[in-house]
Amino acid sequence: MSDPQLSLGRRGFLQRATAGMVGAAALGATAADSARAASSSASVSSSGSGRVIPFEGPHQSGILTPPQAAASFVSFDVIAPDRAALRELFAVLTDRVRLLTAGGSVAATDLASAPADSGTLGPVLPADGLTVTVGVGASLFDEQRYGLASRRPAKLTAMPVFPDDDMAHSTELHGDLSLQLCADSRDTVAHALRDIAKHTRGAIQARWKIDGTHSAPRPSGTPRNHLGFKDGIANPDTTSGAVTDALVWTHGGRDGEPAWTEGGSYQVIRIIRMLVEFWDRVSLDEQERMIGRRRDSGAPLDGSAETDIPGYKADPAGLFTPMDAHIRLANPRTPATASQQILRRGYNYERGLDTDGNLDLGLVFCCYQQDVSRQFAAVQSRLAGEPLVDYVSPTGGGYFFALPGVRNPHDTFASGLLAE
Numbered sequence: 001m002s003d004p005q006l007s008l009g010r011r012g013f014l015q016r017a018t019a020g021m022v023g024a025a026a027l028g029a030t031a032a033d034s035a036r037a038a039s040s041s042a043s044v045s046s047s048g049s050g051r052v053i054p055f056e057g058p059h060q061s062g063i064l065t066p067p068q069a070a071a072s073f074v075s076f077d078v079i080a081p082d083r084a085a086l087r088e089l090f091a092v093l094t095d096r097v098r099l100l101t102a103g104g105s106v107a108a109t110d111l112a113s114a115p116a117d118s119g120t121l122g123p124v125l126p127a128d129g130l131t132v133t134v135g136v137g138a139s140l141f142d143e144q145r146y147g148l149a150s151r152r153p154a155k156l157t158a159m160p161v162f163p164d165d166d167m168a169h170s171t172e173l174h175g176d177l178s179l180q181l182c183a184d185s186r187d188t189v190a191h192a193l194r195d196i197a198k199h200t201r202g203a204i205q206a207r208w209k210i211d212g213t214h215s216a217p218r219p220s221g222t223p224r225n226h227l228g229f230k231d232g233i234a235n236p237d238t239t240s241g242a243v244t245d246a247l248v249w250t251h252g253g254r255d256g257e258p259a260w261t262e263g264g265s266y267q268v269i270r271i272i273r274m275l276v277e278f279w280d281r282v283s284l285d286e287q288e289r290m291i292g293r294r295r296d297s298g299a300p301l302d303g304s305a306e307t308d309i310p311g312y313k314a315d316p317a318g319l320f321t322p323m324d325a326h327i328r329l330a331n332p333r334t335p336a337t338a339s340q341q342i343l344r345r346g347y348n349y350e351r352g353l354d355t356d357g358n359l360d361l362g363l364v365f366c367c368y369q370q371d372v373s374r375q376f377a378a379v380q381s382r383l384a385g386e387p388l389v390d391y392v393s394p395t396g397g398g399y400f401f402a403l404p405g406v407r408n409p410h411d412t413f414a415s416g417l418l419a420e
């Protein structure tokens, strides 16, 4: 028997996309209808954390949003046949993300039809702190496929190979489109990805995927990574509009950026394996000097609490914090390097064993910034050869541009990019 999904034409997948939700969000609903349904249906949701993270706005959610407990980072090839199909893809993505983030009841299906929803979250989709952040890779902006070369964000390139990278045989690199899905529970993330994959079939094809978790604070403060250190302590102040405007958001018309990029952000993903079998044999003193912080408290080596600011000026020879400590190289805290700060939003990953029986775990390093070369690339170059490189191994990832937000019920992802 033929699979009706497989035989869908270019217009087909969009029609399928709006099916499956009840009320105004059901089949044939406009984006505005869906938006209204989404906000009213949120109150129906009875399981999950109950958190609805607003979908609309000048910026996408999932960037300044404090990291939720579970994440998947997924990269796709775009296989939509032409620009009209690409536009449809972003319209479908907009509808699905809007509906999924709000939660709500799923339409009942008659016994003879395939169910509208996978059912893995039950008959009512919970509002569960879901965010889906959509990015585009440099390869989407080639001349041939969609004629977008002249609209490429000014700093968007394929991720270069950095010293100490181990990516020659990687199958987890780059991509035309990236989704960062985060939620308060793992099954909410998995459900959202499955729903999006179903409704975008024929337009995108997954290339690689990695799942991450954000552990609970142990015992308090910032959560820890697999090296046992608190990770994510020092980040730009995301409550300050002046700070995020200077460090996180791109501005259309400035620094050579096309107008449509206003409110977007460059996303860097690095899959960094940790060689914990070796790390666990290193003395605590050496571990702390490599990182530049105390393992238990997270405090800088010249301080006593994780929120203390390291005083490098008073320590010019590195007596307290070695000159090659990770945090000192990453952020020397000088006026000259202030504009290089990045917003880190990483997740721990753990995925079984390698073929030698070693643990395959590490960090899905993820950061956002206004200018990937001024910020991430500058920091990464300073970290080349740091003592930590003997214990970590970057094996994949990519550079993406997180699109500006969906501003109103009639807007869609990439509307500026694809405007006539």
Ligand code: HEM
Binding pocket: 225, 227, 229, 230, 231, 232, 233, 234, 235, 270, 272, 273, 274, 291, 293, 326, 327, 328, 330, 331, 342, 362, 363, 365, 376, 379, 380, 383, 392
């Ligand atoms: C597996 C690899 C990595 C590990 C284990 C790691 C670990 C850490 C730890 C424990 C801290 C201190 C706590 C904190 O402030 O969050 C830190 C800080 C930091 N890391 Fe990493 N990191 C890794 C990769 C990277 C990469 C690839 C970059 C960027 C290129 C980076 C940039 C930073 C920055 C900017 C800080 C904050 C420094 C400050 O402002 O004081 N890290 N990292």
